[in-house]
Amino acid sequence: MSAVCAALAGDPLLQRHYADFCSKTEAALDPVLVALVRRAVAAVHGLGDAPDEAGLDAGTRAALAYARRIPFEHTAISDAEAAALVAHLGEARFVAFSVLAALADAECRAALVGLPALAAG
Amino acid sequence: MSTIPRVSSALAGEPPHFAAVLAHQPEIAQSFFALYGRFWQSEVLSARIKEVARMRNARVTECGFCRNVRFDKALAEGLGEEVVEDITDGYETSAKLTDAEKAALKFTDALIHDPELLNGDARAALQRHFTPKQIAELGLGVSLFLALAKALIIMGLEPESMERTVLPTPAVLEPAA
Numbered sequence: 001m002s003a004v005c006a007a008l009a010g011d012p013l014l015q016r017h018y019a020d021f022c023s024k025t026e027a028a029l030d031p032v033l034v035a036l037v038r039r040a041v042a043a044v045h046g047l048g049d050a051p052d053e054a055g056l057d058a059g060t061r062a063a064l065a066y067a068r069r070i071p072f073e074h075t076a077i078s079d080a081e082a083a084a085l086v087a088h089l090g091e092a093r094f095v096a097f098s099v100l101a102a103l104a105d106a107e108c109r110a111a112l113v114g115l116p117a118l119a120a121g
Numbered sequence: 122m123s124t125i126p127r128v129s130s131a132l133a134g135e136p137p138h139f140a141a142v143l144a145h146q147p148e149i150a151q152s153f154f155a156l157y158g159r160f161w162q163s164e165v166l167s168a169r170i171k172e173v174a175r176m177r178n179a180r181v182t183e184c185g186f187c188r189n190v191r192f193d194k195a196l197a198e199g200l201g202e203e204v205v206e207d208i209t210d211g212y213e214t215s216a217k218l219t220d221a222e223k224a225a226l227k228f229t230d231a232l233i234h235d236p237e238l239l240n241g242d243a244r245a246a247l248q249r250h251f252t253p254k255q256i257a258e259l260g261l262g263v264s265l266f267l268a269l270a271k272a273l274i275i276m277g278l279e280p281e282s283m284e285r286t287v288l289p290t291p292a293v294l295e296p297a298a
Contacts, residue, residue, distance in 0.1 A: 004264050007257040014163065017156040018261060024152040074271045075183055082127040082277065091128050092145040098275050099149060102268040110264050112236040113228070118247070119257035 003111035007119035025103065028096035033060065037097070040064045041104040044071045045112060059088040067101040071108070127277035139186070139273055151294075157265065158291040161192070166251075166258045168194035168290060173222050174229045174259060175266045176208045181233055184270035189283040194290035221250040225259060232263045 002022065008015035026034045036051045043050035053061050066085050069077055086094045126137040131144035143150040161168065172195030179187035191205075207215035212226050224246040231239035239247070247256060273279065 004261055007260050010254045010257060011163075011165070014156075014159060014258070014261060017152070017159050021149070021152045021156045024146075024148045028146050028149060070271055070275065074274055077275055079123050079125055079127065079277070082123075082275065086127060092131075095128055095142055095145045095276065096149060098272045099143075099146075099153075099268070102271040102275070103264075105271065106232075106264040106268040109232050109236070109267070110260055113232045113239055113260075114236075115232070115257070115260040118244075119253050119260060121253035 002107040003115050004107055006116040007110070010119065022103065025096055025099050029093060029100060033063065033097075034100060036060065036064055037067045037101055038104050040067050041071060041101060042108050044068050045105075045108040047108055047111065063088065063097065067097075067104070070101045071105045074102075123277045124279045124281045125277050127275075137278065139269075139278055142276055142278060154291065155294045158293045160258070160262060160265065161194070161291040162293045163258060166255045166262075167198055168192065169198035169200045170222065170225050170259065171195070171262050172200050173204075173208060173218070174225055174263050176205055177212075177226050177229045178233055178263060178266040178270060180209060181230070182267065182270040182274070184274060185279050185283060186273060187266070187270050189280075189285050191285065191287045192290040193287055196287065220246070224250045228256075228259060229263050232260065233267045 005015060005019055005022070008018060036056075039048060039051040042048045051064065053064065056064075063085060066077065066081060082094075085097070089097055126142070128137060128142045128145065130137040130141035132141040135141040140150065140154075143153065161171065172192055175187065175192075178184070191200075204217045207217050208226065212218055213223060215223070218226070224243070227238060227243045228247050231237075231243070251259065
């Protein structure tokens, strides 16, 4: 369970809504890619090891490189980098990917600030 | 930062703004707006505190769209522009922001920028001004503000220019399933 979801234990309604939003976002993408993106973003924050990219196709490796920029370089991603990812994923999945990677970053930051413990009192 | 949309609108006749682009994924869009409405209409934490945190996130992430939008519920709770102007670096010395708002801002900075900022004094202030349930809601809000701002920017949805715009506060759409 993510740090944000865990912190909402005292508010089951909001927790359900948040979990639904996350699950709908993940369901729009290949579960393997979802897991890789979450691990790649977490590794940028020092939360675990980066995923093993051996055997991954070039498009997936490019997607992970893109995801790794979101925590600290989101304003520096170029139109060309984005266009390459749109070409690989298609527009609809690019939208889901953008939301997923940005959420993954926020969830890592919520964990690093100790949100679940703060919310537990 | 690009102001050229990187995704087309999925809504006929609409320019590629956030909702029109998110419509490429209708289930995500529906779930997000249900969550966001429930969050904003919850009375656990005031809309004013939520808006203070959202404004800080807008400035730190450089989200011009977020920075120029105001939600009417926070305005009705007294969050005028003279207060918003102080939500910048050095807010700690503002005479217009309350101590609770400064504690929420420090937490916001810690979550979106540097967790080390939530040191002993900042943590104690946060816990003095807010209940655990309020902190959970603030944490949800800041996480959503951050993720949405970054998603908006990386999808190229930053406006070239934008007037300050007061919008209705997101409303509850439907009960959670």
